[in-house]
Amino acid sequence: MDTFFEGNSVIIVIDTDFEGLDSATLIEIIVTKPSGDIAKWTAEQVDPTDAIWTELGLTVTDRDITYTTDSDDLDETGTYKMQAHVEWNAGMDELHGTIEKFKVKAHLPEARMTLTGSYVDAAEAETYFENNPRAITFLDSEYLEWYLQEATRHIDQLRLRGDKYDSTQDRAFPRVIDGIIVGDSDQNVVVPDDVLRACMEEAIALYAYYASTSEQKRASLQAQGVKSYSIGDLSETYGPSTTTGPMQGLKSSDAYRLLSRYIARSVTVR
Secondary structure, eight states: OEEEETTOOOEEEEEOOOSOGGGOSEEEEEEEOTTSOEEEEEOEEOOTTOHHHHHHTOOOOTTEEEEEOOTTTSOSOEEEEEEEEEEEGGGTEEEEOOOEEEEEEOOTTHHHHHOSSOSSOHHHHHHHTTTOGGGHHHHHOTTHHHHHHHHHHHHHTSOBSSEESSTTOSSSOSEEETTEEESSTTOOSSOOHHHHHHHHHHHHHHHHHTTSHHHHHHHHHHHTTOOEEEETTEEEEOOOOOOOTTTTTOSOHHHHHHHGGGBOSOOOOO
């Protein structure tokens, strides 16, 4: 699934496999935004001879349609659905293409650096775990957001290499390690994908950890902000998770593997 940033200008190309686009009376892309709102983008038939496609490294045909988004089109974060719609003879004949999906993230760096909740939201988790049988009950959990926030806290408590990109940011990522911005392949200031994936893997591992009745009760209390409780002679206090041990407090080995390149293996004492 392609991923874009909120408000960016993006060249959309859809292979409709429709013949006769040059005689169409309407070419558009019907878009369902994450909120459920419907938008219709007026598209046009691709001209395969246009030099821009060579510059972009794309192979196109005259059965493709294209649209370039403006700042108001990608105005929500989450998963979008889009479908080509073409009419001929003033609507007497029409065809709809297959539904395709893409994801829009908050424009960075500001959004991720000041985020106080979690590295990912519920919608991103639903996309990541889509059609994954181990995540069915996890995604239905009423405490899904709490698990993601707790996973974020676990990541931020790790002993990490380098420094925060901005000393004032709330989260541990984005970071600078050995003078290099740890972001995407182009060193853009973003939270790396493997950190986002690690957050979701840690969240589902936390859910599995709290799967027993007693642990679910603890998760419920912690999610509601309860720091301690007592019943008769029994009392419990909930504090921050430990960062000791082979995985520094992480519950998920997958999350640890994804984060291993960022984790400090030793501490220099001066």
